Amino acid sequence: MRALLLFTLLTPFVLAHAADLRLEPHTFRARDGRTVETELGHLTVPVRHARPEGASLTLRFVRFKSTNPKPGAPIVYLAGGPGGSGIDAARGVRHDLFLALREVADVIALDQRGTGQSTFHPELGHPWSVPLDQPVDEALLTATLKKATTEAAQAWTAAGVDLGAYTTVESAEDLESLREALGVPRLNLWGISYGTHLGLAYLRHHADKVDHAILAGVEGPDDTWKRPAQAEALLDRWDALLRAREPKGKGLRVRLRTLMDALGRGPRTVKFTDDKTGTERTWIATRFDLQRATFESLRDPATFERFLTLLPVLEAGHFEAMAPFASDLRRGELGPMSLAMDAASGISPARSARIAREARTALLGGAVNAGVAEAAWAPGVVDLGEGFRGPLKAQVSVLMISGTLDGRTPPDNAEALRPGLSRAVHLVLEGAGHDGLFQSDPRILERMKAFLRGEKLTDARLQVTGAR
Structure with missing residues (x-):
């Protein structure tokens, strides 16, 4: 027995559920150079949980040990993206x-x-682009991405990637495997953006294994495709904010519509110098380019404030200032995980019809969903269906956090889940965007800690510092 104890103390790692989980001491280094002693975990899970005897993959994580002598359930951070x-x-x-x-x-x-x-495969990235010297609209971008997605999926499958295994349901089962391997009765979930989508999928199937869930920037089961009306509502909010600053100004909507109408009457040929190569290039600027640039900028207040500085420059006819932004929006790289996850989550027929109706009259048109892949485009990806996207009911304590200037996951997303989450409370951050949901005000962290300790919270609205 003494020899066994000595071996346990000297061995550089700990085995738990030996075939599934390995933990080893790890010095974790933050980007600012700070270090903290942690554990690095390696968890083996099935590629397809319905086929446990089949192929497997390795998940890795870092565990920051609690400073509490009587710690609660482990808090698992679920990153956004998908792909984060x-x-x-x-x-x-x-x-x-x-x-x-901690x-x-x-x-x-x-x-x-x-x-x-x-088990990420960066070498499998598949680039796509729409040439700058070609006018682009929603149809052309969709056709370009459909072709690139089909080609990428075929190449990934040939390389041995099981695209059908990259679904939010499989990832939710990974969480359950992690809980079992750690030997704990419950988990605390802490997710943001797509991470909330994953957290909700875990709640659907394993609500009894969740102690508390913090969901910031909620992406509900049927929220993968964005609603044009929500982007329009955010434009209205910005319009009101800017009118308060400049009561005699034209207003944001009027200015954007004037620019978009001009481009709608005919694309604009723009000559500019490429900062990276020093060569002169041509950009055929279209209404769709401006619609996409506007929507992408709505993500966060800081991003949209930068976009607003472009407006007077564009109004003066100097579109070359926007050319680098437009260039970035006309190209990208497809990755197996992020593409397959979104494609499999899909969209319900009812939401699809609603989005189509809203896009017909929206200032930004269909730009809010530009580039979202459909399962049918990617061989091997299967839509998860209405059982995945349908109403969710769970008797779990949930803290939802939303920002009023979040152009990706508006507060409406969280409110739509209320009927099924009877123990949810909603913290709405006035002036916060998608990137300010945790650290735009110190009171947010204090509420998170109180919630995880089991203290009773109620709905609240905070005017956050460091954000509009």
Whole structure:
């Protein structure tokens, strides 16, 4: 017995559920150079949970040990995207959040399947582009991405990637495997953006294994495709904010519509110098280019404020100032995990019809969903269906956090879940965008810790500092 104990103390890692989980001491280094002693976890899970005897893959995570002598259920961070790395999030601006939440329980920075250190294949990126010297509209962009998606899916399948295994349901079962391997009765979930989509899928099937869930920037089961009306409502909010600043101004909507109408009458040929190559290039600017640029900028107040500085320049006819932005929006790279996850989550027929109706009269048209892949485009991807996207009911304590200037996941998304989440409370951050849902005000973290400790919270609205 003494020899066995000595071996356990000296061995550099700990085995738990030996075939599934390996934990080893790890010095974690944040991007600012700070270090903290943690554990690096390696968890083996089936590629397809319905076929446990089949192929497997390895998930990796970093566990920040709790400073609480009586810690609660482990807090698992679910990154956004899809495609974001939980480990990278813990290295960056959210590092202090991971350290602070140790006051409650262990905090786990998880790299979901296909991301970060969890069997990601960067060499399988598939580029796509629409030439700048060609006018673009929604139909052309859709056709370009459909062709690129089909080609990419065929190449990935030939390389041995099981695209059908990259679904939010499979990732939710990964969470359950993690809970079982850790030997804990419940998990605390801490997700943002797509991470909330994953968290809700786990709640649907394993609500009894969840202690508390923090869902910031909620993407509901049927929210993968964005509603044009929600983008229009955010434009109205910005219009009101700008009118308050400049009562005698024309207003944001009038200015945007004037520019878009001009481009709608005919594309504009723009000559500009490429900053990277120093060569002169041509951009055929279209209404659709401006619609996409507007929507992408609505993500966060800081981003939209930068976009607003472009408006007077465009109104003066100097479209070359927007050319680098337009160039970035006309190209990209497809990755297996992010593409397959969104495509499999799909869209319900009712939401599809609603989006089509709203797009017909919206200032931004269909630009809000430009580039979203459909399952039918990618061989091997199967739509998860209405059982995945349907109404969700769970008797779990949920803290939802939303920002009033979030152009990706508006507060309406969270409110739509209320009927099925009877124990949910909603913290609405006045002036926060998609990137300010945790750290735009110190009171947010304090409420998160209180919630995870089991303190009773009620709905609240905060005017956050450091954001509009």
